Amino acid sequence: MKHLLSIETLHSEQLTQLITAAERLKAQRGNHASQPLAGQTWAMIFTKASTRTRVSFEVGVRELGGNPMFLSKNDIQLGRGEPIKDTARVLGRMVHGCIIRTFAQQDVEDFAHFSQIPTINALTDDEHPCQILADLLTVKEKLGSWEGKKIAFVGDGFNNMTRSWMWAAKHLGFELAVASPKEHQPDASFLQALNAPQVSITTNPAEATKDADVINTDVWLSMGEENQTEKEARFGAYQVNEELLALAAKEHIVLHCLPAYRGKEITETVLEAHSDTIFQQAENRLHAQKAILESLAASKPSI
Numbered sequence: 001m002k003h004l005l006s007i008e009t010l011h012s013e014q015l016t017q018l019i020t021a022a023e024r025l026k027a028q029r030g031n032h033a034s035q036p037l038a039g040q041t042w043a044m045i046f047t048k049a050s051t052r053t054r055v056s057f058e059v060g061v062r063e064l065g066g067n068p069m070f071l072s073k074n075d076i077q078l079g080r081g082e083p084i085k086d087t088a089r090v091l092g093r094m095v096h097g098c099i100i101r102t103f104a105q106q107d108v109e110d111f112a113h114f115s116q117i118p119t120i121n122a123l124t125d126d127e128h129p130c131q132i133l134a135d136l137l138t139v140k141e142k143l144g145s146w147e148g149k150k151i152a153f154v155g156d157g158f159n160n161m162t163r164s165w166m167w168a169a170k171h172l173g174f175e176l177a178v179a180s181p182k183e184h185q186p187d188a189s190f191l192q193a194l195n196a197p198q199v200s201i202t203t204n205p206a207e208a209t210k211d212a213d214v215i216n217t218d219v220w221l222s223m224g225e226e227n228q229t230e231k232e233a234r235f236g237a238y239q240v241n242e243e244l245l246a247l248a249a250k251e252h253i254v255l256h257c258l259p260a261y262r263g264k265e266i267t268e269t270v271l272e273a274h275s276d277t278i279f280q281q282a283e284n285r286l287h288a289q290k291a292i293l294e295s296l297a298a299s300k301p302s303i
């Protein structure tokens with residue numbers, strides 16, 4: 001694996017290997033046998049806000065022996081309009097890898113292409129692969145496996161989180177039921193490309209949640225959509241609350257990638273009742289991303 005750009009382009013074996021590596025790195029935290037990023041500098045270009053992703057990558061790079069270099073969009077010429085392909089060709093001659101959070105998926109793919117250094121998607125409008133790896137690790141820790149489980153996603157059916165979940169369901173074969181307003185469901189061309197009969201889409205949150213082992217949600221308005229009040233107004237019936245969870249399997253867990261807007265996509269009561277799982281999920285970002293970094297370092301950076 002040279003880059004981690006999406007869940008879509010991963011194989012099922014790569015997904016399971018990364019999760020196994022994350023389990024090992026979690027168990028060995030503070031006592032790692034090797035420092036695969038020793039002598040390396042990893043740039044972190046972020047054009048959107050972040051708490052979990054930024055902190056977990058900075059800590060993760062350091063714990064594997066490397067140096068993280070955080071570059072906010074406004075601190076570098078990218079913010080003044082320097083093209084991503086030029087930024088990539090400069091950084092590719094100076095640093096050993098790059099972690100990018102931005103809007104367009106194409107920018108991350110162009111960076112990987114033009115820099116020729118290992119590149120990680122730390123969230124785009126299309127995918128959030130690092131988060132899904134942490135989420136799958138959490139499901140495995142809490143429920144033993146995702147195999148044979150029903151996973152529900154209640155909320156925006158076509159944002160970065162749901163897209164990555166849908167690709168994960170396709171690769172790993174678990175049942176995924178997405179409940180979302182019609183306007184925010186995956187379009188026909190995406191579903192055709194996905195071609196995953198185990199992924200169902202409904203407008204009915206009760207139908208998706210019924211007997212689900214995992215109930216997953218995310219913000220109604222993703223970063224960059226904050227002013228879309230018309231969009232938000234369509235989600236009133238898609239709140240994860242106690243009434244909805246009464247329909248889930250008896251031993252269910254609740255996931256939220258965070259940050260959460262209490263009283264919108266999830267109630268305060270549900271978030272606090274499931275906070276052990278949700279903050280374990282947040283911690284798992286560190287372990288999952290160390291697994292990604294370790295795997296990319298093994299692909300021998302070109303400089």
Ligand code: CP
Pocket residue numbers: 049050051052053054123131257258259
């Ligand atoms: N879940 C997640 O990516 O959080 P941040 O936006 O805080 O990085």
Ligand code: NVA
Pocket residue numbers: 128159160161218219221222223257258259
């Ligand atoms: N869908 C959310 C995820 C945040 C981690 C967003 O893009 O803002």
